[in-house]
Amino acid sequence: MITVCNHDSYFVQKKDDFGAMGLLHEQKITAALRMLVYGASADQVDEITRMGKSTILESMMRFCAVIESIYTVEYLWRPTDMDLQRLLKKGEMRGFPRMIRSIDCMH
Known part of the structure; x- marks a missing residue:
């Protein structure tokens, strides 16, 4: 505050x-x-x-x-390719494959 x-x-x-x-x-x-x-x-x-x-x-x-x-x-900020790869890897390890796609319009 x-x-x-x-x-x-x-x-x-x-x-x-x-x-x-x-x-x-x-x-x-x-x-x-x-x-x-x-x-x-x-x-x-x-x-x-x-x-x-x-x-x-x-x-x-x-x-x-x-x-x-x-x-x-x-x-x-817009994520870099390295950021996206890190997030995708972390998501897959936690049971959320292709998690980045689920954020934008649920493809």
Whole structure:
């Protein structure tokens, strides 16, 4: 959570124009995670997180952008031929032959 908050100030709790504290970063991140993990809509998450739908959707979009920005270089790269061979060998050893093909469109 700290990494997300450090990357985008949207997730840092701030005071509004009237001096009242805004939403906690935990609320915003929880809303985004519930939508991603459970496939929930903003309508399903609003009562749990006590947030408006527009804020929930904004949290979701910003959370995804932060995760993509932080982890693209290390984790979201196109596998090389050597990576594919290693994954196929590991999959076969564990009883999942041709596992790479099962990921894309279940060929």
